Amino acid sequence: MSDNATPFCAAVDWGTSSFRLWLLAEDGGVLGEKRSREGMQSAVAAGGFPAVLDSHLASLSAPPDLPVIVCGMAGARQGWVEAPYVEAPAALDAIALNAVRVESVARDVRILPGVAQRDSARPDVMRGEETQIMGLGADGLVCLPGTHSKWASVSDNRIEAFSTFMTGETFALMAGQSILRHTVGENHEALARPEAFRKGVSDCLDAPEAWLNRLFALRAGPLLGTATPEDAAARLSGLLIGAEIAGARRLLPDARSVVLCASGPLCDLYEAALVHAGYETRIEDADIAVRSGLLAAARRCFS
């Protein structure tokens, strides 16, 4: 008989720049939660991975024998313990079965592997997103937007193929470091300018090969008075998300609907872009998805 006030495991999403931990009951109920900036990059400086993990578990009064399941960059070669990639097409079961136990600590800590697409025409990797996808429990086309957005084609609980897009990082570089920074300014609330945003999406869907020119046009338009500078951030955001959608259409099997796994303003932006591009969307919260995926893996590993 399960006790839903007793933690079954700690579930950790340990990314490049962020750390999130939940104490989970066997039914998935959240009994405690911690978030910090002690991602992979700063964890070593902060006393190493075991010290960071122990301090958060102690602050939640977790039992000393509570097992821990981890996904994300902690399993990278430059992370805590390398959890070698599972190859795509990757059954979601195989991800849990290939978790790597951390031998150097007494507690039962398992790190989930990422997924690799070892295809010379479209090499790709993910670490962490596979656990979100596992948590979604959905077949079809999945979009996980971010600094490096991931799109995956899932069928029968298997990641068939996936593609990463440098969308968020390109936006940050163009808006913050390029000549466009003078036009784009500081206000990046693209959905405050929905028409300009949708125009950007359409431009890259209709003429995807013109993107290096469309970027410059963001500066030339306001200079010539054919566009307003207030629209520039929304146009830039639309151009890049439109380019991502155009790319996903090219690289992955197309579908009428997309499962959008995101939260906050980014979720709203992608939803607007996907609807404008003609997709039906189903929105799933990214936090809930990763927690569900970690719980499913923990059940496999610890039950």
Add this chain to the structure above:
Amino acid sequence: MSDNATPFCAAVDWGTSSFRLWLLAEDGGVLGEKRSREGMQSAVAAGGFPAVLDSHLASLSAPPDLPVIVCGMAGARQGWVEAPYVEAPAALDAIALNAVRVESVARDVRILPGVAQRDSARPDVMRGEETQIMGLGADGLVCLPGTHSKWASVSDNRIEAFSTFMTGETFALMAGQSILRHTVGENHEALARPEAFRKGVSDCLDAPEAWLNRLFALRAGPLLGTATPEDAAARLSGLLIGAEIAGARRLLPDARSVVLCASGPLCDLYEAALVHAGYETRIEDADIAVRSGLLAAARRCFS
């Protein structure tokens, strides 16, 4: 009777970050030359435009009444004296005829206008490149590579349409600031890896919508051993120049041959990419072109 040892004019290409001045005889012979980093951005700090110009003219012992013809960003609104854009389609004659005289100095100094394409679907501007194009004296498709590459369609001595591509700036941001910097490293000699460079060009010509993914693949490939990190800079360079060519094909009337106005390693790269994309190329030196264009304009203004 012209005297080819006596300067006819001083010709100045005054860009954002560079200053170049030639003393020219009436037949175009170069009687003296100065180059410095006193572009528009630093000219004001260095004592203002007149002081910078006078110091270079004095160092070449130019006569006090020698007229000066200027092209480039010195004619921008934030430059010395604004020379309002001529509208495209722009006859090359109209550029010289719309030179603006600098009233605040005794010497006869004329600043050539840039060209604007006031088209809401593809707004664009150039300042300086129109003078190079004037100097080429060529009809057809012209490519002037750089930080912001320009492609123009020229017929009957008229710039019919043109497109700017943020190719060089995007390369610098991706190679120097993005996650790709770990893979691309410092060695950017793309032509040392001709196969990788051509592969990048082909990738963007064949599937231009996939570029945000192709960028990430530059990192994923070496991580998975399907590509070598030594190829990454060449691939990146090829991807971006390929995207530029794909964009130019989309935006401008296509042609079998391209006049490539460039010099140095960038010229070699673009020639390789254009040939790989199936174009015949005719190479013209960028310095000679701008000098010829300035001389042609000076003849109109000062003869």
